Amino acid sequence: xxxxxxxxxxxxxxxxxxxxxxxxxxxxxxxxxxxxxxxxxxxxxxxxxxxxxxxxxxxxxxxxxxxxxxxxxxxxxxxxxxxxxxxxxxxxxxxxxxxxxxxx
Amino acid sequence: xxxxxxxxxxxxxxxxxxxxxxxxxxxxxxxxxxxxxxxxxxxxxxxxxxxxxxxxxxxxxxxxxxxxxxxxxxxxxxxxxxxxxxxxxxxxxxxxxxxxxxxxxxxxxxxxxxxxxxxxxxxxxxxxxxxxxxxxxxxxxxxxxxxxxxxxxxxxxxxxxxxxxxxxxxxxxxxxxxxxxxxxxxxxxxxxxxxxxxxxxxxxxxxxxxxxxxxxxxxxxxxxxxxxxxxxxxxxxxxxxxxxxxxxxxxxxxxxxxxxxxxxxxxxxxxxxxxxxxxxxxxxxxxxxxxxxxxxxxxxxxxxxxxxxxxxxxxxxxxxxxxxxxxxxxxxxxxxxxxxxxxxxxxxxxxxxxxxxxxxxxxxxxxxx
Numbered sequence: 466x467x468x469x470x471x472x473x474x475x476x477x478x479x480x481x482x483x484x485x486x487x488x489x490x491x492x493x494x495x496x497x498x499x500x501x502x503x504x505x506x507x508x509x510x511x512x513x514x515x516x517x518x519x520x521x522x523x524x525x526x527x528x529x530x531x532x533x534x535x536x537x538x539x540x541x542x543x544x545x546x547x548x549x550x551x552x553x554x555x556x557x558x559x560x561x562x563x564x565x566x567x568x569x
Numbered sequence: 570x571x572x573x574x575x576x577x578x579x580x581x582x583x584x585x586x587x588x589x590x591x592x593x594x595x596x597x598x599x600x601x602x603x604x605x606x607x608x609x610x611x612x613x614x615x616x617x618x619x620x621x622x623x624x625x626x627x628x629x630x631x632x633x634x635x636x637x638x639x640x641x642x643x644x645x646x647x648x649x650x651x652x653x654x655x656x657x658x659x660x661x662x663x664x665x666x667x668x669x670x671x672x673x674x675x676x677x678x679x680x681x682x683x684x685x686x687x688x689x690x691x692x693x694x695x696x697x698x699x700x701x702x703x704x705x706x707x708x709x710x711x712x713x714x715x716x717x718x719x720x721x722x723x724x725x726x727x728x729x730x731x732x733x734x735x736x737x738x739x740x741x742x743x744x745x746x747x748x749x750x751x752x753x754x755x756x757x758x759x760x761x762x763x764x765x766x767x768x769x770x771x772x773x774x775x776x777x778x779x780x781x782x783x784x785x786x787x788x789x790x791x792x793x794x795x796x797x798x799x800x801x802x803x804x805x806x807x808x809x810x811x812x813x814x815x816x817x818x819x820x821x822x823x824x825x826x827x828x829x830x831x832x833x834x835x836x837x838x839x840x841x842x843x844x845x846x847x848x849x850x851x852x853x854x855x856x857x858x859x860x861x862x863x864x865x866x867x868x869x870x871x872x873x874x875x876x877x878x879x880x881x882x883x884x885x886x887x888x889x890x891x892x893x894x895x896x897x898x899x900x901x902x903x904x905x906x907x908x909x910x911x912x913x914x915x916x917x918x919x920x921x922x923x924x925x926x927x928x929x930x931x932x933x934x935x936x937x938x
Contacts, residue, residue, distance in 0.1 A: 541626040543621065
């Protein structure tokens with residue numbers, strides 16, 4: 466398999482992804498409202514631009530690298546966000562917004 | 570999750586951010602005080618935060634992986650825990666470790682080859698000094714490009730195997746010393762964050778590091794979800810080699826598409842990797858059978874300009890294409906599979922990898938839910 470073949474595969478995958486991206490889906494409807502802010506895993510699976518600032522910050526920062534856990538005990542939400550503030554270089558303001566989103 | 574009756578602001582006072590440290594005799598050395606202080610801080614923290622959002626946590630991943638590289642197959646059960654202990658509102662003690670066993674069955678009646686690996690990925694104390702500045706002391710992951718800090722946890726990475734250029738600029742993955750990092754700018758249009766470190770020559774087990782320095786600057790555009798960044802690293806040992814890197818990430822808003830890429834340039838080689846992941850959640854929803862699938866593709870190349878058998882890079886020009894298929898099961902369980910084709914003058918071959926990973930996240934201290 467030559468390098469050109471690999472690049473063709475790469476281009477095909479990108480193309481198919483973009484084609485599929487145009488497929489209307491329930492979760493891809495522009496303007497769709499965010500799901501419960503207490504379920505970051507569900508909300509992060511949505512692809513609409515979130516109206517809620519907390520969800521937007523969550524997806525801008527946390528979802529950039531990983532999926533949200535399905536369950537997040539309230540007692541450790543502060544610890545999780547503190548850990549991510551260091552790991553993801555969050556500002557203090559973003560930390561507060563994300564914490565309020567995860568545990569309002 | 571249960572509903573909290575506290576807001577974030579008044580929760581801090583409810584949690585009692587009062588911290589006492591007993592006075593130590595002045596003639597004791599810092600070396601003798603530090604371990605006790607860390608333990609004391611941790612214990613006080615456990616007591617102070619048990620009833621609030623800042624309870625210490627244990628998270629991480631448990632995985633079972635198998636890999637077949639040009640013939641032999643190895644099985645690798647892996648445990649990677651992460652502990653985070655907040656201490657007042659300004660300090661965080663965190664550590665990540667790993668335990669891995671590699672079992673390679675042999676034929677012809679020979680016994681299996683088994684090797685065990687365990688150690689600390691990082692053990693650091695973070696001091697959140699201001700809104701935009703955090704000091705880190707201890708053993709930390711070197712902030713070069715993105716893979717080392719963000720994608721090495723087994724519950725995050727889309728592929729089992731790190732990119733070919735992973736060792737460029739990362740100084741063996743970790744440094745022991747000090748680091749400053751934080752967010753310079755963060756608004757609706759742009760976010761800029763930074764990290765810079767200074768690492769010493771440490772030979773102690775689990776804290777081995779080289780004398781080195783480096784930095785990284787990221788610029789992120791939230792409206793486009795595009796991230797650009799540059800990295801630099803310099804080793805103060807041996808030939809005093811420099812490394813530089815760039816990265817580009819893009820995750821469009823309305824599409825579950827993720828494009829990640831890095832370029833690294835070292836003294837003896839340069840290379841890049843580009844990864845594309847597309848979760849099929851738009852087909853019939855993220856919780857459907859199809860919607861849990863995520864095809865992943867990674868293309869990578871390394872170009873050698875001189876030989877160096879110690880830098881951890883392929884010894885000759887190498888190209889590799891990784892075709893992956895990940896499946897997100899309920900309860901934070903994920904199946905990752907991949908097939909890779911590697912082309913090189915030193916040998917061409919296939920690499921097969923499969924794995925099952927469970928991610929856990931739990932308070933480390935009992936208390937009311």
